[in-house]
Amino acid sequence: xxxxxxxxxxxxxxxxxxxxxxxxxxxxxxxxxxxxxxxxxxxxxxxxxxxxxxxxxxxxxxxxxxxxxxxxxxxxxxxxxxxxxxxxxxxxxxxxxxxxxxxxxxxxxxxxxxxxxxxxxxxxxxxxxxxxxxxxxxxxxxxxxxxxxxxxxxxxxxxxxx
Amino acid sequence: xxxxxxxxxxxxxxxxxxxxxxxxxxxxxxxxxxxxxxxxxxxxxxxxxxxxxxxxxxxxxxxxxxxxxxxxxxxxxxxxxxxxxxxxxxxxxxxxxxxxxxxxxxxxxxxxxx
Numbered sequence: 001x002x003x004x005x006x007x008x009x010x011x012x013x014x015x016x017x018x019x020x021x022x023x024x025x026x027x028x029x030x031x032x033x034x035x036x037x038x039x040x041x042x043x044x045x046x047x048x049x050x051x052x053x054x055x056x057x058x059x060x061x062x063x064x065x066x067x068x069x070x071x072x073x074x075x076x077x078x079x080x081x082x083x084x085x086x087x088x089x090x091x092x093x094x095x096x097x098x099x100x101x102x103x104x105x106x107x108x109x110x111x112x113x114x115x116x117x118x119x120x121x122x123x124x125x126x127x128x129x130x131x132x133x134x135x136x137x138x139x140x141x142x143x144x145x146x147x148x149x150x151x152x153x154x155x156x157x158x159x160x161x162x
Numbered sequence: 163x164x165x166x167x168x169x170x171x172x173x174x175x176x177x178x179x180x181x182x183x184x185x186x187x188x189x190x191x192x193x194x195x196x197x198x199x200x201x202x203x204x205x206x207x208x209x210x211x212x213x214x215x216x217x218x219x220x221x222x223x224x225x226x227x228x229x230x231x232x233x234x235x236x237x238x239x240x241x242x243x244x245x246x247x248x249x250x251x252x253x254x255x256x257x258x259x260x261x262x263x264x265x266x267x268x269x270x271x272x273x274x275x276x
Contacts, residue, residue, distance in 0.1 A: 006259040017254070021262050025269035029276070033268050043264035046257070120262075136254050 019122040027113040031088035179223035192239035
């Protein structure tokens, strides 16, 4: 299959982030991969971090907590509750990074069956525009550092060839 | 507070500007501090005029600015503008995309089993 790019929407001045992505699998399989802890551990989060699931009870009223462990041993824990889980099309849950307690966002995931393929839509509501911008800025800082490192390497190659 | 770029035309200009390796190298040099056109041209075998044209493209894309000092007109990088291009688009979305690609692999395995 050809890779399907993720589309993002994050209107300026709003507390929302929307993600859209299609998967080459029927909705019931995507739902399983989103709700069974053994499967979730295999894809959620950065590849270079080890994923430890403490709890993942993806049922209406259930809770979850998982920890990303970095190669240097530092840990990043996340937790929340499942407000609504309806097979195979809807999950509504809270999300909180334990490193920034009290800033809780609300995530709504909907799955749409496209006949063998499945469209996933994820709508996240942050507690404020500032919190939404901060979530993006955290990603930005990592991105700008990586970009600058790549640019520096390029610059060194330019130096060497002149 | 970082703001995603609202103007898609400006984003197009920024991406086009950064598509050129010489202009990326100029941006990399400016990330360490302001420099004059002559200083920016020094590492390259191309002419100062050619470097000046590259800087104009970066300026029109909103990535760099030039201050009006009598003799020197040092070129400054606008880090906010660069961030809005390189990171805003890529990072949040690409983090999600990386996870989703792993999810693709999980789903492929599940399909084999069913």
